[in-house]
Amino acid sequence: MENREIAIQCNNISKHFKGVYANKNINLTLYKGEILSILGENGSGKTTLMNMLSGIYQPEEGEIYINGELASIHSPKDAFTYGIGMVHQHFKLVEVFTALENIILGINDRRSVKEITASIKEITSKYGFEIDLNKKIYNMSVSEKQTVEIVKVLYRNANILILDEPTAVLTPQEIDKLFFVMEKMRDDGKSIIIITHKLNEVMRISDRITILRKGEYITTLNTNETNEKEITEFMVGRKIDLKLERLRILAGPPVLEARNLRILKDDGTVAIENLNFFLRGGQILGVAGIAGCGQKELCEAIVGLRPYEGVITHKGESINGFTPQMIKDIGIRMSFIPEDRLGLGLAPDLSITDNLLLKTYDEKKGILVDRKSARNDAVQLIERYKVVTPSTETPVKNLSGGNVQKILVGREIGNDPNVIITAYPVRGLDINSSYMIYDILNEEKSKNTAILFVGEDLDVLMTFCDKIMVLCHGVNMGIVHTKNTTKEEIGLMMTGSLDLTKDNKKIFGFADDSLVTDEKWEELLREDQIRRKK
Amino acid sequence: MKEKTEKLRTPLFTISKRTDFSFKRGLLIRAIMISASLLVALIISLIIIKKPVGQILSALFRGAFLMPDKLLLDTCLLLGFGIAVVPAFRMKYWNMGANGQVLVSALSSVVLMFYLGEWGSRSGLNNVLLILLMFASSIISSVIWAVIPAIFKAKFGTNETLFTLMMNYIAIALVSYINFVMTKGTKESVGIVNSLHHTGWFPTLFGNDYMFSIVIIVLMTLFVTFYMTKTKHGFEAIVCGDSIKTAKYVGMNTNKITIRTLILSGILTGIIGFLYASAINHTVTEATGGLGFTAVLLSWLSNFNPLVMALVCFFLAFLTNGTSKVSSQFRLGSNDLSNVIIGLIFFSILVSEFFIRYKIRFNKRIKRQEVSE
Numbered sequence: 091m092e093n094r095e096i097a098i099q100c101n102n103i104s105k106h107f108k109g110v111y112a113n114k115n116i117n118l119t120l121y122k123g124e125i126l127s128i129l130g131e132n133g134s135g136k137t138t139l140m141n142m143l144s145g146i147y148q149p150e151e152g153e154i155y156i157n158g159e160l161a162s163i164h165s166p167k168d169a170f171t172y173g174i175g176m177v178h179q180h181f182k183l184v185e186v187f188t189a190l191e192n193i194i195l196g197i198n199d200r201r202s203v204k205e206i207t208a209s210i211k212e213i214t215s216k217y218g219f220e221i222d223l224n225k226k227i228y229n230m231s232v233s234e235k236q237t238v239e240i241v242k243v244l245y246r247n248a249n250i251l252i253l254d255e256p257t258a259v260l261t262p263q264e265i266d267k268l269f270f271v272m273e274k275m276r277d278d279g280k281s282i283i284i285i286t287h288k289l290n291e292v293m294r295i296s297d298r299i300t301i302l303r304k305g306e307y308i309t310t311l312n313t314n315e316t317n318e319k320e321i322t323e324f325m326v327g328r329k330i331d332l333k334l335e336r337l338r339i340l341a342g343p344p345v346l347e348a349r350n351l352r353i354l355k356d357d358g359t360v361a362i363e364n365l366n367f368f369l370r371g372g373q374i375l376g377v378a379g380i381a382g383c384g385q386k387e388l389c390e391a392i393v394g395l396r397p398y399e400g401v402i403t404h405k406g407e408s409i410n411g412f413t414p415q416m417i418k419d420i421g422i423r424m425s426f427i428p429e430d431r432l433g434l435g436l437a438p439d440l441s442i443t444d445n446l447l448l449k450t451y452d453e454k455k456g457i458l459v460d461r462k463s464a465r466n467d468a469v470q471l472i473e474r475y476k477v478v479t480p481s482t483e484t485p486v487k488n489l490s491g492g493n494v495q496k497i498l499v500g501r502e503i504g505n506d507p508n509v510i511i512t513a514y515p516v517r518g519l520d521i522n523s524s525y526m527i528y529d530i531l532n533e534e535k536s537k538n539t540a541i542l543f544v545g546e547d548l549d550v551l552m553t554f555c556d557k558i559m560v561l562c563h564g565v566n567m568g569i570v571h572t573k574n575t576t577k578e579e580i581g582l583m584m585t586g587s588l589d590l591t592k593d594n595k596k597i598f599g600f601a602d603d604s605l606v607t608d609e610k611w612e613e614l615l616r617e618d619q620i621r622r623k624k
Numbered sequence: 625m626k627e628k629t630e631k632l633r634t635p636l637f638t639i640s641k642r643t644d645f646s647f648k649r650g651l652l653i654r655a656i657m658i659s660a661s662l663l664v665a666l667i668i669s670l671i672i673i674k675k676p677v678g679q680i681l682s683a684l685f686r687g688a689f690l691m692p693d694k695l696l697l698d699t700c701l702l703l704g705f706g707i708a709v710v711p712a713f714r715m716k717y718w719n720m721g722a723n724g725q726v727l728v729s730a731l732s733s734v735v736l737m738f739y740l741g742e743w744g745s746r747s748g749l750n751n752v753l754l755i756l757l758m759f760a761s762s763i764i765s766s767v768i769w770a771v772i773p774a775i776f777k778a779k780f781g782t783n784e785t786l787f788t789l790m791m792n793y794i795a796i797a798l799v800s801y802i803n804f805v806m807t808k809g810t811k812e813s814v815g816i817v818n819s820l821h822h823t824g825w826f827p828t829l830f831g832n833d834y835m836f837s838i839v840i841i842v843l844m845t846l847f848v849t850f851y852m853t854k855t856k857h858g859f860e861a862i863v864c865g866d867s868i869k870t871a872k873y874v875g876m877n878t879n880k881i882t883i884r885t886l887i888l889s890g891i892l893t894g895i896i897g898f899l900y901a902s903a904i905n906h907t908v909t910e911a912t913g914g915l916g917f918t919a920v921l922l923s924w925l926s927n928f929n930p931l932v933m934a935l936v937c938f939f940l941a942f943l944t945n946g947t948s949k950v951s952s953q954f955r956l957g958s959n960d961l962s963n964v965i966i967g968l969i970f971f972s973i974l975v976s977e978f979f980i981r982y983k984i985r986f987n988k989r990i991k992r993q994e995v996s997e
Contacts (some may be wrong), residue, residue: 395872415875426873434873437866448863448874451856459859 095122096158097250097281098143098174103152105138112138115152116307118300120250125272125282127296127313129325131380131546135305136285140252143283144176145169156250175243176252181235183227189234190223193242213244217274220267233264240271251275252283257291258382269295287380289318289585303327322581326548334525334553336572337532341556342371344601345540346392346509350400350615353387353564361387362564365400366599369509369540374531376555376572377544378580384564385544386429389511392542393417393426399622401614404509406605408614411621425502427512429544435498438487442479443468445486446501471500475526492523503530510534513544528554548577559599562586569598642983654976661972665965672961673954680950687949688942697834697904698941699934700841701896705919706926706933707841707848708892711885713920714852714928716865717777719886720920721769721788722893724795726913729766729897731799733758734908737817737824737901738806744823754824759898766894767887769795774886778879796910803908816906826903837899844892849930851888861885925973940966 100118104111113135120126130136141147143154145163154161156172163169169176183192194206201209207223214221221237230238236256243251253272257265272282272295286292292299293313301308301324308324346369353362361384369375377385390396394414401410404422417424428434436445447464454460468482475496479489486494499515510531516524531554535541545551551558552572560567560583567583568590582588591598606614669680688695705722712719736758737744744754773787806814818824829835852858860881864871871878900912922940926932947962 393873413875414873415877418875428873433867434869437863437870439866440862444859444862447859448870451859457855457857459854459856 094124096120097122097156099155099158100139100143101153101155103139103142103149103154105142105147105150111305113142113149114305116302118307119310120281120283122249122281123276123279124297125276125284125295127292127299128283128285128302129287129292129299129321130302131325131548134302134325136302137254138305139302140176140254140283140285143169143174143250144252145174170246170248173247173249174252175246175248175250177236177239177243177254177256179254179256179258181239183235183238185228186226188224188226189221189230189238189241192227192238193223193245197246210241210245213241217244217271217278219271233260233267236260236268244275249279250281250283252285254285255287256284257286257288265291287585289321289582289587292321293318301325318582318587319578322578322585322587326577326581334528334550335532336553336556337535339372339536341373342538343603344368344605345371346402346404346542347601347604347606348392348400348402349600349611351388351391351402352399353384353391353396355384355387360564362391362398362561365561365564365566366597367559367566367569368599368601368604369542370601371508371538371540372535373557374535374541374543374555375569376551376558377542377561378548378551378558379561379584381546383561385513385561388561389426389428389513389542389544392511393424399618401611401618403606403614408617410614410618422509423505423507424509424511425505425507427499427502427510427515429513429517431494431498432487435502436486436494439485441483441485442472442477442489442497443482445497446471446504449501449505467504471497471504475500492519495519495527496523499527499530503534507534508539510539510541512542514546515543516550517546548580551580552577560584562589566591566598568594639982639984642981650980653979654973657972657976657979658969661968665968668964669950669961672956673950675954680954683950683953684946687953688946690945690949693832693834693838695938695941695945696838698944699938700838701904702915702919702922702937702940703845703930703934704841704892704896704899705913705915706923706937707845707930708889708896709920709923710848710928710930711852711858711861711892712889713923714858714865715861715882715885717774717882717885718785719770719773719788719889720785720917721773721791722889722919723913723916724788724792725766725769725890725893726897726900726916727792727795727799727908727910728769729762729894730901730905730908730912731795731802731897732761732765733824733898733901734814734817734906735802735806736761737906738814741818741821741823745818745821751823755826755902758824758902762898762901763891763894766897767890770886770890770893771883774883778882792916799908799910799912813909814907818906824902825906826899834904837903840895840899844895845930845934848892852928857881857884857888921970925977940969943969 096119098118098120100116103113103116103118105113116135116139118139128136128139138147142149143163145165145168148164154163156174161172163172163174166176184195187195190203190207190210193210199206210223213219219237219241221234221241225234227235227238240251256268260268272284276282284296296313298310298312299316299321300310301321303325311321311324348368349366351362351365352360355361365388367375377388379385387396391398392402394412394417397411401408403409409417409420409422426435432438437448443461443465446467447459447461450464450467451459465482471477472479472482477489477493477496479493486497489497495515502510512531515527515531519527531541531543543551543555545555555572557569557571558575558580559569560580562584563586567586567588570579570590579588583590666677666680670677673680705726709719709722736754740754740757744751769791773782773784773791776782776787777784800812803811803813826836829839852862860871860876863874863876864878864881868878871881897913901908905912918940922936923933926936943966944962947965948959950956951959951961
């Protein structure tokens with residue numbers, strides 16, 4: 091193995107953003123004519139590393155050698171001169187152009203269209219791509235677009251291909267096709283790095299696997315000498331002790347119950363499929379899953395910001411299809427701490443006072459807003475959560491991430507909620523702010539609030555939540571009690587290797603003591619269908 | 625394998641967004657830029673007119689302050705236009721249709737004045753009724769003009785900038801058609817309506833034709849300032865402008881807010897149109913309400929601050945009136961000099977916005993370093 095020619099060699103690569111290491115001392119070796127998988131949870135630094143190889147970021151420390159030469163890659167164009175081409179998860183194509191136009195875009199190729207077409211055809215037939223060069227991008231399926239991206243990279247003479255989650259958007263048949271051309275390219279001596287979360291694909295396609303965790307290099311394994319269990323262990327790491335505690339209190343009856351949820355993403359693809367779950371008062375239900383597997387859409391649907399199929403009830407009463415205003419009007423105090431704080435929860439240009447005013451401005455009668463009491467609330471919130479800010483009138487966008495989150499959480503908790511929906515509430519926060527947020531949530535739990543907690547750090551989910559619902563591409567893989575499970579089990583469920591719902595007679599997500607009878611559920615589901623037909 | 629490219633490259637300068645906004649620095653940058661543009665304007669004038677600086681400047685000031693009430697009215701009209709677009713702009717609804725709104729509202733008043741003038745002149749009561757009728761029809765027509773694009777935006781997600789721009793052209797065509805109808809095709813414009821018996825003309829205040837308009841626009845400015853800063857409706861509009869998602873998140877009905885805000889904008893431009901027809905011009909031509917685009921620019925550049933807007937408006941009105949005097953006194957034959965100067969000033973304000981919002985750092989040249997093979 092060691093005698094093979096090396097395509098890329100990274101030594102001790104580091105890069106940090108705002109004081110947090112995204113990559114720390116990463117080592118990576120890619121041989122010529124091999125497929126290397128890069129594995130890691132969200133935030134483990136895979137994308138940062140790939141962006142450094144493709145010239146979008148520059149490493150702060152360490153060296154990259156390409157074909158044995160020290161390289162400095164300052165732009166994607168530089169990357170191409172080194173023969174590195176990246177196919178991003180979100181395609182970068184001009185929709186109104188044809189495949190051919192997209193492929194030659196940006197290259198100064200003075201040959202005639204005929205000659206160019208011939209040389210592209212040569213590439214496509216060599217590796218077995220199926221592509222209609224004169225088709226416009228907007229008429230193409232996702233898989234066709236991906237083919238264009240790959241051919242584009244090959245046409246630029248790339249010998250090293252980086253594919254970022256290429257299978258996430260493909261059907262099983264399309265994946266087979268992709269893997270077929272990948273193998274052909276490998277046999278032709280090209281090197282391929284593939285980023286994917288699906289372990290079965292990793293096992294199937296790659297020769298070696300490099301694992302990253304929390305920005306650090308963990309190990310590299312030969313695929314034929316390892317198994318899914320070992321890989322998962324490396325990925326999630328050994329259990330570490332957190333100062334977190336799970337509040338042990340008796341959970342109440344179900345507060346929120348949801349059945350047969352089906353939710354679409356903005357682009358019309360399915361985010362959540364046939365999901366059942368319930369939230370109890372005084373209980374924290376964690377939601378684990380790889381980024382983009384429907385958590386965001388689930389949260390938005392619950393709080394009434396996204397249409398859905400299926401039924402959601404609150405204390406036995408249907409809140410199906412309710413807007414946030416309607417939910418508020420019938421007296422449900424639902425708090426939502428979204429992932430995108432400045433985009434969804436807060437108004438970035440407005441002051442702290444005005445952002446607190448958002449929740450309360452229409453409670454008072456009359457046509458005027460009551461800034462005075464909002465300002466008092468702001469002063470109290472700043473004091474209670476130790477928010478660092480010049481004044482109550484500072485626009486929230488000028489505050490640091492932790493302080494922004496404190497404002498949002500403080501406002502949402504100040505509402506005295508009975509349901510809290512929260513997604514990645516500690517993302518980007520330092521340790522102290524994170525613990526403050528956990529403490530606040532625990533305090534709310536002790537007040538019998540029902541909490542849905544979408545998290546990314548399995549250690550936190552395991553110690554903090556009572557139960558964990560695991561999603562894999564929008565499908566429920568099972569709901570487990572944290573005291574009866576292991577990180578490895580959850581890791582396997584997240585990657586779709588383990589599906590508890592399959593060989594289990596019990597239907598996950600139905601409360602035994604549901605406040606709604608079976609007949610009533612059926613009626614509600616029928617009503618939902620009628621509602622959607624309108 | 626590949627030929628070597630330059631290994632270490634640094635661009636000449638890097639532009640980055642400023643995170644530290646200082647009011648003082650902003651003021652300083654603006655002052656420098658505007659002074660510079662005025663200097664350039666003066667040099668251009670000297671080249672064209674070939675007369676001593678003192679003569680040109682004295683003509684400028686005399687021209688501006690010759691009719692103080694005209695200067696004040698021009699200031700207020702600009703301010704009125706600027707204020708009328710503020711509610712929609714704070715919502716980031718880019719209403720370019722202030723011109724058209726004012727045109728149709730002035731048109732509807734002029735039509736009533738033209739056809740009901742005879743009836744209105746019969747008694748004092750009739751005249752008051754006519755003025756009230758004109759006021760109502762001005763506001764209604766302007767609101768319709770403002771709300772049509774808003775409804776399309778709310779229901780079908782159309783682009784309001786283009787839509788409102790096109791509405792302007794429809795209004796212009798409508799004005800020239802109705803003028804044609806009123807004059808039975810004899811003239812391009814109906815001319816000053818009821819110039820003999822002044823029916824439908826707004827009363828003078830302190831014996832001055834313009835005073836009433838000035839007072840009304842000042843009141844309008846105060847109202848909009850109050851509306852945007854103190855009322856729930858204004859607050860909702862600002863939140864929608866800042867983040868439409870956040871507005872939905874807290875349960876606001878964003879479509880309703882859009883339409884409501886545009887109704888307000890329509891009422892404000894309706895008042896201006898009425899003033900044009902009844903108190904200022906007593907006629908309507910395609911050029912009526914031509915201040916709309918200038919107002920859009922200055923409203924945005926003043927960051928919607930009414931006080932700053934008033935100052936800028938005064939400055940512009942001063943220059944317009946002054947330079948037109950300069951043009952006529954030195955027989956330049958056209959008013960183009962005035963346009964050149966005002967263009968220069970706007971350009972300098974726009975450029976200073978760039979320097980206020982962005983920081984430019986010149987990079988030190990690093991010697992190119994060959995990387996060893």
